[in-house]
Amino acid sequence: MRKTLWFMSMLIVVSLALAACGGGAPSGGGETVTVVETVIVEVTSSAPVVVAPTGFGVTLEAVKARGNLICGVNSQVPGFGYIDANGDFSGFDVDYCRALAAAIFGDASKVEFRPVTAAERFTALQSGEIDILSRNTTWSLVRDTELGGNFVHTTFYDGQGMMVPADSGITTLADLAGGTICVQTGTTTELNLADVMAAEGISYTPAVFEDADSTFAAYAENRCDAVTTDKSGLVSRRTVLADPSAHVILDVTMSREPLGPMVRHGDDQWFDIAQWTVFAMIVGEEFGITSANVDSIKTSATAPEVLRLLGNEGDMGLKLGLDNDWAYNIIKLVGNYEEVYNRNLGPDTPTYIPRGLNSLYTDGGLLYAPPVR
């Protein structure tokens, strides 16, 4: 109370530049005191506007100080980001977060997963609520620039597809003329749909929903003749429909959808760490280093690049601002690209997606990592 009175009188002095005597607070201003007091409460509640840490090295420092990584993920797409039967987050994008945590802390469990919707993900990243966004997000020019983010690397090459009920007899986009198509808001999918249908001159009605759950719930209720999203998303969501076999994915690819993690503008070190985490997993697959054999390879390897990757030779990890066994930890604790892929999207999972473009360049795919040197 004393302090408040003092603060208030100081404010009066300063703001009005009055030559009041230094005697102290006016005695008769009881009313004024209460009013200003309310304002002071306001100051404390609204002043700390969170400004996201930017600048070289700031993010890693903040993450280390906090003791865990905060990762913005999806919670509605099985195989990519989903809450499994045990209540744990699982999926391809989720495992990437674990790999990043393994690289930083040597402990894949030091991640806090924060589910974000498509509509709120960029704001969450911009405002610093999450350290990294790993949520099947399509790399596009606008997102790379205006939305204040940098795409780390494509972790999954995808394309937009269309799913229809098997008994509908629809086989091409043209069959959908006059129909209704369910789509999720705030996605590149929504824009591609408008693009493709306009280009092909097909009239349709969009039914737009806020998240994947409501989009597919409406589709399941036959609100729409078709539902569109990335093909991986269709495969994954089909597994949670009442009768997966009653739905077919049309043999059309409506767009290129390179999906990958995204970081904020302004911290190049953090960008490098995030990017090399992806590369370490790809290089791991290329050299056949798995979580099962990484220990024996670490002791027996002779190939110089493998030695550099696993930290036996050189100081690659230190250059990134990490420990030298960063890549060893990623592969040991989470696995290489192939392991992560097969765990979440492999033939033994309900969300099986053939690797296709997501194979190593040596197998005709697009996965190609720069040399570790």
Place this chain on the structure above:
Amino acid sequence: MQESAKQKATIPFWRDERILNILGQVVFIIVLLFLASLIYQNMKTGLAKQGITLSYNFLSGIAGFDISETFLEYSRTSSYWQAYQVGLLNTLSVSIVGVIASTIFGVILGVSRLSTNFLINRLAAFYLELIRNLSLLVFLIFWYLGVFLKLPRVREAVIWPGDIFLTNRGVGIPWGLPTDSYPTFRLILLIGIILSFIVFFSLRAYSNRTGQAPLTTLWTSLTFIITGVVGWLILPEKPLFFESPVIEGLNMSGGKVLSPEFMALTSGLVLYTSAFIGEVVRSGILSVSKGQVEAAHALGLNSFQTLRLIVFPQALRVIVPPLTSQYLNLIKNSSLAIAVGYPDLFYISNTIQNQTGRAVEMISMVMLTYLIFSLITSVFMNWYNQRIKLVER
């Protein structure tokens, strides 16, 4: 300090309550402005650090997305600003339909709740208690997923008399298409409005002159309706051609198709708000003391006259202020459209925000728009409230 000693006769300004009061307010305003600018600067530096600058120029960019329900000409090449206007009109249409329907339904509920008929009274009470204690969001989702999406598929549409098609793609109703004689009919309707104004003012003048209370509203509206009906009948070609919806391909065409999203949103909002309006109406009627009714009967007024001339005008004064806040609630609650996928103002601005990353700009625009909607509504309702207050003599 020496100065005050000289002017002993006058009160020093720091003890003068009048000056202190003004001073207090000035300080308050200055502090407020200071804080506002602090917050604004903070936001600006925060955004600048992320390389984002505040600007509304993006609104002229190409939207690139399609919208399911539009009252305006809109396509993917329209601008974000046009998309915003589409959302604005959608919100307005839901609000207007909602306000009118919930008022009618709410008055019926409120009166039923006071009915001496046990069944009507209890049913209304049950309805009011049930609806008022539900969450509106849950209620809307129930109407959407539980009712309108559960309707039969297009090919198995249920057709109600009057060619009302019930399907899970929407409710199709016949819709009037203007024919060649429509402009003439519009002219007749205009004449009807003028005639009813004449009736209104002459009846009021009669009432002022004689002290009688003629049924002004009834005669005024009857004049208009009769002119309309007569006009409809005498025109050789009917001014509107009613087209029924038909099932064509994957969807309905022709007539007017009300989407499940629109139906779920409006029915949810109307049924929810009408429960509150019902209570407002009931409390208004109950606020008129029994003595007033007894006095009216003693003066020889019959029940209808008592209701119309004594109870209703007095009840209205109690009803209007809370009714205004129910209207405001309805307008603001329409932003829950996002839960059922109806492209209203909030939903579309959310999409725009998400495609452009302009969060601060879009949120500020949406807040301003809802504020304007609400202020217009309350200005109108306050004006009405003032008017009915003057009934006192």
